[in-house]
Amino acid sequence: MGRTLVQLFIDGLSMGLVYVLMSSGFNLVIAVPNIIFIAFGEFYMLGAFVVWYVQVPAGLSYFIAVPAAVIITAILGGLSYLLVFRPLQFRRNQFLTNIIAGVGLMLILGQAALMMFGTEARGVPSLVSKVCEVLGVRISLEKVVVILLSVVVLAALHFVLRRTRTGRAMRAVSFRPDVAALQGVNADRMFLVAMILGCALAGFAGAVMAPIFGVDLGMAENGFLVMLVVMLGGIGSMPGAILGGLVFGMTLSYGQYFIGSGESQILFFAVILAILLFKPGGILGKNIEEIGHV
Amino acid sequence: MEGRQISRREFLKIAGAAGAALGLGIGFGGLATGCEAAETTTSAGQTTTTATVATTASTAGSTTSVSAAPAPLKIGMILDYSFPLHVAWQHQMDALIPALNANGGLKIGGTPYQVEVIMYDGKRNAEASRSAVQRLMTEDKVNFILGDESTDYWQPLTEAANQLVISVSPSPEILKPPNKMTFQSGYLNLQPAAAWGYFSENNPDVKKIAAAHPDNLQGNAEAAKTKGLAEVWGQEVVKEILYPAGTTDFSAIATAIVDSGADVFTTCAGGTVSDAQLYKALHQAGWKGKLCAYIAWSVGAGSAVVPPENFEGITSPIQATELPTGPTAVAKELIDVYTAKFGKWDYPSTLHVNNWYLLKAALETAGTIDPQKVADVIHGGLEFESAYGKAKMVPRPDLGNNLVCDALWAIVVGKVENGRYVVLKEMTFDEAYNYNKKALKW
Numbered sequence: 001m002g003r004t005l006v007q008l009f010i011d012g013l014s015m016g017l018v019y020v021l022m023s024s025g026f027n028l029v030i031a032v033p034n035i036i037f038i039a040f041g042e043f044y045m046l047g048a049f050v051v052w053y054v055q056v057p058a059g060l061s062y063f064i065a066v067p068a069a070v071i072i073t074a075i076l077g078g079l080s081y082l083l084v085f086r087p088l089q090f091r092r093n094q095f096l097t098n099i100i101a102g103v104g105l106m107l108i109l110g111q112a113a114l115m116m117f118g119t120e121a122r123g124v125p126s127l128v129s130k131v132c133e134v135l136g137v138r139i140s141l142e143k144v145v146v147i148l149l150s151v152v153v154l155a156a157l158h159f160v161l162r163r164t165r166t167g168r169a170m171r172a173v174s175f176r177p178d179v180a181a182l183q184g185v186n187a188d189r190m191f192l193v194a195m196i197l198g199c200a201l202a203g204f205a206g207a208v209m210a211p212i213f214g215v216d217l218g219m220a221e222n223g224f225l226v227m228l229v230v231m232l233g234g235i236g237s238m239p240g241a242i243l244g245g246l247v248f249g250m251t252l253s254y255g256q257y258f259i260g261s262g263e264s265q266i267l268f269f270a271v272i273l274a275i276l277l278f279k280p281g282g283i284l285g286k287n288i289e290e291i292g293h294v
Numbered sequence: 295m296e297g298r299q300i301s302r303r304e305f306l307k308i309a310g311a312a313g314a315a316l317g318l319g320i321g322f323g324g325l326a327t328g329c330e331a332a333e334t335t336t337s338a339g340q341t342t343t344t345a346t347v348a349t350t351a352s353t354a355g356s357t358t359s360v361s362a363a364p365a366p367l368k369i370g371m372i373l374d375y376s377f378p379l380h381v382a383w384q385h386q387m388d389a390l391i392p393a394l395n396a397n398g399g400l401k402i403g404g405t406p407y408q409v410e411v412i413m414y415d416g417k418r419n420a421e422a423s424r425s426a427v428q429r430l431m432t433e434d435k436v437n438f439i440l441g442d443e444s445t446d447y448w449q450p451l452t453e454a455a456n457q458l459v460i461s462v463s464p465s466p467e468i469l470k471p472p473n474k475m476t477f478q479s480g481y482l483n484l485q486p487a488a489a490w491g492y493f494s495e496n497n498p499d500v501k502k503i504a505a506a507h508p509d510n511l512q513g514n515a516e517a518a519k520t521k522g523l524a525e526v527w528g529q530e531v532v533k534e535i536l537y538p539a540g541t542t543d544f545s546a547i548a549t550a551i552v553d554s555g556a557d558v559f560t561t562c563a564g565g566t567v568s569d570a571q572l573y574k575a576l577h578q579a580g581w582k583g584k585l586c587a588y589i590a591w592s593v594g595a596g597s598a599v600v601p602p603e604n605f606e607g608i609t610s611p612i613q614a615t616e617l618p619t620g621p622t623a624v625a626k627e628l629i630d631v632y633t634a635k636f637g638k639w640d641y642p643s644t645l646h647v648n649n650w651y652l653l654k655a656a657l658e659t660a661g662t663i664d665p666q667k668v669a670d671v672i673h674g675g676l677e678f679e680s681a682y683g684k685a686k687m688v689p690r691p692d693l694g695n696n697l698v699c700d701a702l703w704a705i706v707v708g709k710v711e712n713g714r715y716v717v718l719k720e721m722t723f724d725e726a727y728n729y730n731k732k733a734l735k736w
Contacts, residue, residue: 004549007579011545119378120640121567123599131578140578213542214599216567221540256546261537262509 003136008253014143016249017150018205022226023233023241024157025201031174031236032194035085036095038102041223042109043073043199047206048215049113052122062127062211069207070200077199080105081192089191106220113217121216146208153204154242157197161238170194174236232272234285243283247271367400367407367663369653370430370439372416372423372448373646378565380442382642386632386681387411387650393631400654403661412436420447427451437663440649441476449476458665460649464515469690469699475665477672478700479652480645481611481682483690484730485703486519486588487526489611491729492707492719493586494527497558500584502532504556506547506572509536512563520560523588526733532556541568548575558584566592566643570599577604585609590682590705592616593715594641602713609718611705613644614683618708618715621681624651628681644681651680652687652701673698677723686723692734702726 022044029037047069054065084101088094128141161167170190172180177187206219213219225248233244248268255264275283371387373380391409399406412434416423423444428451430436439452441461445468452459453473461468462480469478494500505520507513517534524531533554535547551559559581561572573585573596585608594616596605612618614625621629628647629639655678657663660671675698677686685701704723708715730736 004553007549008546011543011549015543015545119376119381120595120642121565121570121599123570123597123601126601129601129603131580133580138578138580209542213571214567218540218567219542222542252543253546256537257550261535261541261547265538 004257006137008257009250010137010139010143012250012253013246014146014249015252016246017147018209018245019226019229019248020242020245021150021153021201021205022222023229023245024154024238025198025205026226026230027198027236027238027241028170028194028201029198030230032170033081033085033089033191035098035195036102037198038099038223039080039106039109040198040202040226041220042106042113043077043202044206044222044226045113045215045217045219046076046109047073047203048124048210048219049117049206050203051207051210052124052215055124056122062125066204066207069203073203073206074196074200076109078192078196080199081195085195086188086191089188110217110220113220117217119217121214123214124210126211142212146212149208153201157201158238160197166190166193228268228272231282232275234279234282237282237284240282240284365407366410367402367657368434368436369409369411370427370434370436371411371413372426372430372439372441372444373413374418374442374444375415377418379643379645382644383646384413385636385642386628386644386647387413389631389635390628390647390650393634400657402657402663407663416442416444418442418444420444424448424451431455431457438653438665438668440653442646445476449473452476456665458669460653462646462649464512466690466693469695470693471695471697473699474697475669476699477652477687479648479680479685481648481685481701481703481705482589482645483700484688484726485590485611485705487523487733488703488705488721488726488729489588489707490523490527490586491733492721493588493609494523494529496718497584500557501529502554502556502558503529504533504535504551504554504559504583505531506535506537506544506551506559506561506564508539508541508564508568510539510563513539516563523733537564537568539564539568542571544572544575545579548572548579548581551576552579552581556583558586560586560588562587562589566595567599570596570604573608574600574604592641592643593710593713595643597713598641602710606710606713608710610708610710611703612708612715612717613681614706615639615641615644615681616715617706618717622679622683624679625681648680648682648685648701652676652678652685655679688727691736702730
């Protein structure tokens with residue numbers, strides 16, 4: 001049983017860290033420009049499709065494919081902000097309008113992907129397909145790569161937010177855009193940067209998962225799970241995103257083994273419900289009225 | 295951000311921007327749907343394709359027609375434009391019919407008929423599919439209908455109108471009496487007993503089964519089928535997992551299957567992606583048992599998702615498009631016209647297109663388009679060949695129906711060795727019948 005528990009822990013960790021990446025990106029978008037970004041899952045899916053396209057039809061290396069996925073989703077994220085959300089951003093009471101605009105963007109991106117890539121699923125060659133066995137625990141090296149890459153990217157994100165001028169400016173804008181503006185911070189530019197970074201993180205998550213789980217249009221549905229993970233950890237809280245993602249990964253992993261696959265998802269919803277009853281803003285988040293603190 | 299009062303003019307501008315984004319999205323979606331349902335007009339070998347924008351998905355349709363033909367044979371199709379298996383079916387029909395028409399059409403009783411296919415999005419739901427079928431019968435006045443898994447919803451309409459329907463649906467309800475004009479041409483019903491029977495007979499050491507299926511209508515039906523087959527062959531399902539559709543990470547499920555100590559693992563109904571990911575997770579979890587799929591597993595489609603080493607050793611029926619000796623003539627014809635139209639053969643499922651092959655064979659044999667006479671030919675135990683393989687129409691006494699109504703497949707069973715199929719058995723109709731007789735207590 002000890003071997004199984006460790007095996008499930010590693011499985012949960014690799015799955016959870018991908019949701020940590022996506023949740024961190026989603027949190028940036030929700031905390032800085034205050035956009036409930038419904039189309040976020042589409043960027044995850046697009047990142048995976050870019051990796052497939054660069055690696056399979058174009059025949060280029062995975063090490064070119066991943067940066068390409070990050071850059072393309074970042075550009076699309078920036079364009080989404082400039083073309084869709086920016087016109088709404090500096091107006092009052094645009095919560096529902098933002099959501100409707102996000103739904104429109106989700107439909108555009110989803111249908112564009114359908115037209116470009118079709119409905120069939122695709123596989124992406126794995127960088128390392130080997131499995132090693134340590135004390136009876138089988139560890140897939142591609143999952144080790146995902147874990148390491150995720151940790152490195154999260155550390156880099158933490159560094160950017162805490163140690164760089166741009167990161168500090170984003171955090172200031174997330175608190176009070178008007179006060180930040182008095183200090184010379186261009187809130188509009190910070191909104192744009194947050195969108196670019198957030199979408200790039202979703203694209204990166206899709207890129208690292210593509211060789212493991214394949215690529216298909218259904219990947220976009222993960223965007224809704226990301227929202228649940230963010231609600232669990234705390235809307236706008238980066239440590240909350242990490243906690244939520246890991247709880248999600250572990251709940252699914254151990255739940256699938258011990259209580260069943262469908263039941264583990266129900267368990268996750270039950271956990272979220274129970275936590276939100278006592279902490280409406282999530283485990284480490286503020287209440288919904290106070291959103292905006294990275 | 296400190297807010298301020300918003301003027302009516304500003305409100306209208308903002309609402310306009312949001313509406314434009316949403317409208318653009320919906321419009322784009324409609325355009326895509328319309329493009330999927332592109333109108334193809336074939337006339338004297340010349341093909342013109344024009345995109346039509348659908349106003350609503352439920353009324354979006356596509357027509358493959360020949361304007362020069364004096365009396366085209368009208369065939370209605372009900373499918374779900376968003377369901378990958380149906381998109382594959384639609385593409386195959388879009389490739390086959392214009393090629394057939396360009397070659398002079400379908401010869402029925404010496405008369406060449408140009409074939410016009412009218413497709414509607416039935417969305418696999420009751421409301422959309424019923425209204426689509428009504429439209430096919432009353433407005434389009436089609437000669438025959440090719441149906442899908444929504445057949446249960448609208449079958450009372452077609453039976454009452456004596457409309458001949460050939461469907462691909464695993465629902466037993468559509469084959470029960472008093473239905474007389476509905477036929478099932480897919481392989482989901484009668485292939486599992488034959489494939490599992492052959493596997494069990496040749497692997498008598500297999501006693502414990504682990505099975506995983508999606509937790510939906512078909513997945514639950516397959517889970518019940520697996521249990522039934524296990525009982526017939528003296529086996530036991532020691533691990534049954536119903537996973538939520540859309541599951542991507544099967545690692546923990548695979549660990550549970552490995553720990554179950556089962557001798558064989560089987561899965562189906564999840565689609566190529568889920569099935570392939572399951573095999574991969576199982577491979578990574580250190581599975582040492584056997585793999586058996588009683589529904590044909592496509593090495594080509596599977597290899598597009600995961601490396602073939604993950605399903606090495608699987609025993610499964612082989613589609614005629616993937617036979618190690620090369621595709622059959624019928625399968626090759628489909629591959630050729632499909633490749634000519636879409637650029638490449640990407641191993642689409644050939645499940646649903648079987649209804650066209652059955653109808654074609656019945657029309658050619660009957661020599662008439664009179665629906666009752668065509669039905670009589672099928673009721674006579676018609677044999678037909680499709681891109682999937684060879685089939686024979688048989689009765690379903692287990693459903694209380696002694697009229698011929700369902701398709702029995704003379705399957706070719708194979709095993710994947712070094713990433714390629716090797717043939718284990720070319721089954722005759724009698725052998726396939728006997729396996730079903732045992733399993734379904736005919």
